[in-house]
Amino acid sequence: MKELVSIVKRVENIAENTYSLTVVLPESAGEIKGGQFLNISTGDNSRLLKRPLGIVKADGNEITVCFQVKGEGTVALSKAKAGDKLSVLLPLGNGFEIPESAKNIVVLGGGVGIFPLLPVVCGNKNKKFYTYLGFRNKNCACLTDEFKVSEKLTVVTDDGSLGKKDNAVNAYFSEIESVSADLIIACGPPVMLRALKLKLKENNVTTPCLVSLEERMGCGIGACLVCVCKKSDGGNARVCKDGPVFDIREVEL
Amino acid sequence: MADLSVEICGVKFKNPVIAASGTYGFGREYNEIYDISQIGGISTKGLTNEPRLGNPVPRIAEGHGVILNAVGLQNPGVEHFIDNDLSFLKSKGVVVIANVAGNTLEDYGKICNKLDGLVDMVELNISCPNVHAGGMALGIKPKNIEEVTELAKSNLHKTPLIVKLSPNVESISDNAKAAENGGADCISLVNTFMGMVIDLDRRKPIIANNTGGVSGAGIKPIALKMVYDAAHAVKIPVIGMGGIMTGKDALEFMCAGAKAVQVGTANFYDANALPRIIDEMNGWLDKHNIVNVNEIVDTLTLNAR
Numbered sequence: 001m002k003e004l005v006s007i008v009k010r011v012e013n014i015a016e017n018t019y020s021l022t023v024v025l026p027e028s029a030g031e032i033k034g035g036q037f038l039n040i041s042t043g044d045n046s047r048l049l050k051r052p053l054g055i056v057k058a059d060g061n062e063i064t065v066c067f068q069v070k071g072e073g074t075v076a077l078s079k080a081k082a083g084d085k086l087s088v089l090l091p092l093g094n095g096f097e098i099p100e101s102a103k104n105i106v107v108l109g110g111g112v113g114i115f116p117l118l119p120v121v122c123g124n125k126n127k128k129f130y131t132y133l134g135f136r137n138k139n140c141a142c143l144t145d146e147f148k149v150s151e152k153l154t155v156v157t158d159d160g161s162l163g164k165k166d167n168a169v170n171a172y173f174s175e176i177e178s179v180s181a182d183l184i185i186a187c188g189p190p191v192m193l194r195a196l197k198l199k200l201k202e203n204n205v206t207t208p209c210l211v212s213l214e215e216r217m218g219c220g221i222g223a224c225l226v227c228v229c230k231k232s233d234g235g236n237a238r239v240c241k242d243g244p245v246f247d248i249r250e251v252e253l
Numbered sequence: 254m255a256d257l258s259v260e261i262c263g264v265k266f267k268n269p270v271i272a273a274s275g276t277y278g279f280g281r282e283y284n285e286i287y288d289i290s291q292i293g294g295i296s297t298k299g300l301t302n303e304p305r306l307g308n309p310v311p312r313i314a315e316g317h318g319v320i321l322n323a324v325g326l327q328n329p330g331v332e333h334f335i336d337n338d339l340s341f342l343k344s345k346g347v348v349v350i351a352n353v354a355g356n357t358l359e360d361y362g363k364i365c366n367k368l369d370g371l372v373d374m375v376e377l378n379i380s381c382p383n384v385h386a387g388g389m390a391l392g393i394k395p396k397n398i399e400e401v402t403e404l405a406k407s408n409l410h411k412t413p414l415i416v417k418l419s420p421n422v423e424s425i426s427d428n429a430k431a432a433e434n435g436g437a438d439c440i441s442l443v444n445t446f447m448g449m450v451i452d453l454d455r456r457k458p459i460i461a462n463n464t465g466g467v468s469g470a471g472i473k474p475i476a477l478k479m480v481y482d483a484a485h486a487v488k489i490p491v492i493g494m495g496g497i498m499t500g501k502d503a504l505e506f507m508c509a510g511a512k513a514v515q516v517g518t519a520n521f522y523d524a525n526a527l528p529r530i531i532d533e534m535n536g537w538l539d540k541h542n543i544v545n546v547n548e549i550v551d552t553l554t555l556n557a558r
Binding site for chain 1: 275277285286307312314315318319322469523524
């Protein structure tokens with residue numbers, strides 16, 4: 001885990017309100033696991049908090065993150081120019097722990113929740129991924145070409161403007177019999193993850209399921225206790241340090 | 254290299270930079286980024302008698318130059334700290350300041366009793382704005398401050414007592430004096446200012462608790478004035494804080510009368526903030542040919558009016 005000053009290499013608009021940002025680190029940040037994230041300054045010094053963003057690609061010292069513009073901080077980040085310096089703290093969080101025994105993995109991504117899933121799909125060549133991505137509409141869809149390394153890729157949208165009119169969770173459950181998954185990994189908005197948890201229970205699906213959560217964060221390393229989620233046992237877990245990836249059955253969504 | 258060591262209430266700090274309560278946990282996480290033995294001290298996450306789960310999320314929001322938090326004193330309880338975290342902190346050779354928060358007046362006595370002689374200093378948090386009982390309720394009126402200070406002091410026979418003051422008050426000077434009258438060995442200030450950030454689209458506050466404590470660079474001028482006022486109202490030493498982001502900021506607080514400083518929000522902006530601030534203090538002192546940091550304490554001269 002290191003705090004480094006990175007140099008912006010490029011910023012690209014990849015979908016409506018959505019950007020890809022590649023920075024170059026001055027030194028290696030060590031091994032980065034799919035599902036880990038970084039904290040990055042916005043480039044606006046009046047913003048004291050860094051933004052936690054899922055790492056989409058780590059290629060040597062080049063790190064790519066993607067993000068949706070939501071507030072003034074991400075507006076500033078979207079306007080970063082090649083050569084700008086941005087502070088980064090990485091790698092953060094636990095990432096997806098993919099067991100050796102898992103051969104067929106179902107991937108469920110909703111909206112900007114698809115980002116931390118991509119390095120898992122791209123980084124485990126010996127696994128078969130059955131990927132379901134859901135977007136609001138075709139203008140919001142992104143990285144669908146990159147996910148084509150999956151054994152099977154299904155893209156759906158809320159309005160049917162790209163693929164079927166459906167969401168990722170329903171699309172998977174409608175053909176659950178045809179995929180014998182030994183692991184499900186998911187990331188998306190809270191409403192999607194709640195629906196997934198409910199459907200697993202209603203359908204008595206016992207397949208292990210890992211979900212990556214999002215929360216407003218402070219330090220990003222587990223010290224400030226700002227970004228907690230509720231565990232099923234009644235306690236709190238730190239999304240940044242104990243997560244962001246959790247067993248879906250061990251957290252309240 | 255200037256001599257940065259300071260001594261407060263007989264406790265020796267290798268430098269005057271202390272991690273502020275609530276931003277630094279019990280030091281373990283930052284120790285994964287740098288060796289925390291470099292810093293002067295750590296004020297722990299606020300400790301209560303029983304474990305607390307804290308407030309619902311979101312617990313944090315942002316404004317220009319500031320952040321707001323309402324964690325609500327989530328902590329594992331004082332006994333868990335003593336059993337699981339204290340030895341780690343001691344092994345790092347930093348001054349361990351246990352920040353203590355009660356739900357009731359009696360709690361403060363109980364917690365201090367458990368910590369007496371185990372930690373280097375106790376910091377009484379009578380100024381947490383984010384809990385509905387205790388906390389700030391005890392930290393506003395001079396009479397209450399004096400009472401809780403006396404109770405804490407009567408349970409501390411070996412460990413010096415710092416009283417951390419809230420800035421959300423009528424007179425910081427009167428409250429500083431109340432802590433001194435109650436027997437405090439030291440005061441620290443400022444805790445956070447009460448504030449609110451609104452999401453206009455939803456017409457709701459961003460923080461689940463509605464209000465939160467404002468901290469960060471934007472509060473520095475207000476904090477600096479309060480530290481100056483408090484330091485000149487009492488004879489006991491003062492630890493200053495509020496928006497310190499750089500070594501120069503830290504030295505300004507010392508110039509205004511603080512014997513040491515605490516740094517909190519800067520840790521979020523820059524995970525290496527504390528070692529950087531120590532370096533920057535050294536650099537400034539060297540540049541100005543000041544060989545000992547204590548020489549800058551309380552050297553502010555006001556403009557003639």
